[in-house]
Amino acid sequence: AQKVTQAQTEISVVEKEDVTLDCVYETRDTTYYLFWYKQPPSGELVFLIRRNSFDEQNEISGRYSWNFQKSTSSFNFTITASQVVDSAVYFCALSSGGYNKLIFGAGTRLAVHP
């Protein structure tokens, strides 16, 4: 079975704090892809990153960084020095065994307060 678990339902931080969003996935496939999307209040899902199962290198993009660990089936997302504009719902997703079918986690609502 394929599954994505985002255990943190809501996180509230004050601006400039670092925050890590957790994502744990399950799949029996050896080839799979992991994604993070951001959904601001406007509702549109914004693509943040795609990572394939053979690439465990961590990635940094500005204030965003991702830590992929196959040993723990986790793909965590860290925002450094959070800003109010980072307030949104963040989704982790898995594509495994079939083209563009994304299996989403329940999402983590991040509120960044000034």
Added chain:
Amino acid sequence: KAGVTQTPRYLIKTRGQQVTLSCSPISGHRSVSWYQQTPGQGLQFLFEYFSETQRNKGNFPGRFSGRQFSNSRSEMNVSTLELGDSALYLCASSLGTGQVNEQFFGPGTRLTVL
């Protein structure tokens, strides 16, 4: 490049009616996927179309159907609407060829069934 567009943005229907939603993918993208987002079930995959063929299907009843045209535009149809069909319907486009690509989402159509 223009992003993914969806029309209409909002719809109100009554039980038993049918509805058609439209999605225009990013130019050059040949794959279109549809997702349903509800507070209770989260984001769920409906189906994917590539080159006018349904390539993947989620676990939804036959009342949900779709099609893709030669210009890659896609429509989804829901017949005999039920209250539980009230949701945000998101369309995503991707290149669709080779490895799993990132999907880019449209703003969604918010369907309310009364």
